[in-house]
Amino acid sequence: MLPVKFRPVPMERIWGGHKLKSTFGVTHEAPIGEYWVVSGHPNGMSVVCEGPLEGKTLNELTAAYPEAYLGTSHQSRFPLLIKFLEAEADLSVQIHPDDDYAQQYEGDFGKTEAWYILDAIEGGKVNYGHTxxxxxxxEKAVQNGAVKDYLRYRDIQKGDLVFVPARTLHALLAGTIVLEIQQTSDVTYRVYDWDRTDANGKPRQLHVDKAAQVLQYGAEDPVVSPVQLQEDEHVQHSRLVECQYFTIESLRARKAVSLSMGREGNPDVVIVAEGQGTLRAKVDGDNVTMSLRPGDAVLIPADVAAYQIDPNGDMTLVRTFY
Structure with missing residues (x-):
């Protein structure tokens, strides 16, 4: 089967911005906080944007060709949801449930996620964890309006990876642009929203009780360390995180690099963080090429044994698989 790209799905958010609009061809004035670039979730379904499969949804692909576009996933829908996020203002302090809680109370999956930092202001931080x-x-802190006094923070800079397992209190803060890779889920519990109101002067809904049930009290925040897979003057290939839901790698290249599939029997997704180039693969004996530019996310089916990335100058890619 063919590698495919999808039309981005822009999502208006009160904390969103305008910098990424030119990348994704958005022209309306409202602030955009999220661009869903690979999604099998009904709240923002991906649709193929070019080629022979143009117009097909991701769910149609995984239903019609499960061995190629879904592989060995235990889910019937694509298990990863991939987004670009632009935070012009602080996001709410929030938490996501794990699979057990989400499936029992929300009819959805839990949400473990990771942020690849594309841009951050000098001295940038994220909220990560609590005391x-x-x-x-x-509950006493919520009643007294003192939640922010218990928040932990982590320094960030461009190129960092922040791993956010389910049940971790967190918030992206103003001046941050990230690539987010997560479980396919849209369940979020807001804990604190910086005393902010919406366009009608009303505070956004909080989910204090549900958050209380999934918060972990006294737990240590996880720390992950990159593993170098290849490093020379032309290619830097690192494994940034590996968990039960996904593996994420970064690839900085200035010459052609060949890749085998991340996990045999499952598809890869390659996302362009910076630079331009060409993806080359052999499909049913035919040579297939696809142009790559910033913001592109390419789903490479499991029956493609290997593929090649040809950068046009310096290029930064993020690869994920499960």
Whole structure:
């Protein structure tokens, strides 16, 4: 089967911005916070944007060709949701449930995610974790308007990877642009929203009780360290994180690089963070090429044994598989 690209799905958000609009061809004035570039979730379904499969949804591809576009996933829909996020203002402090809680109470999957930092202001930070010792302390802080006094922060800079397992309190902060790779889920519990109001002067809904049930009290925040897979003057290939839901790698290249599939029997997704180039693959004996530019996310089916990336100058890619 053929590699495919999808039309981005822009999502208006109160905290969104305008910098990425030219990348994704958005012209309307409202702030855009998220661009869903690979999604099998009904809240923002991906549709193929070019080639013989143009107009097909991702769910149609995985239903018609499951061995190629889904592989060995235990889900019937594509298990990863991939987005670009632009935070012109702070996001709410929030938390996502794990699979057990989400499937019992929300009819959806949990949400473990990771952020690849595309841009950040000097001295940039994210909220990551908290110091609540107990549910009682958390609920008291909510009542007293003191949640922000219990937040932990982590320094970030361009090229970092922040791994956010389900049940981790977190928030992207203003001046940050990230590529987010997550489980296919759209379940979020807001804990605190910086005393902000919407266009009608009303505060956004919080989910205090549900958050209390999924918060982990006294737990250590996870730390991940990149593993160098290849490094020379032309190519830097690193594994940034590996968990039960996904593996994420970064690839900085200035010459052609050949890649085998990340996991045999499953598809790859390659996302362009910076630069331009060409993807080359052999499909049913035919040579297939696809142009690559910033913001592109290419789903490479599992029956493509290997593929090649030809950069046009310096290029930064993020690859993910499961």
């Amino acid at each position: 609540f010792a107990s549910r009682e302390e958390y």
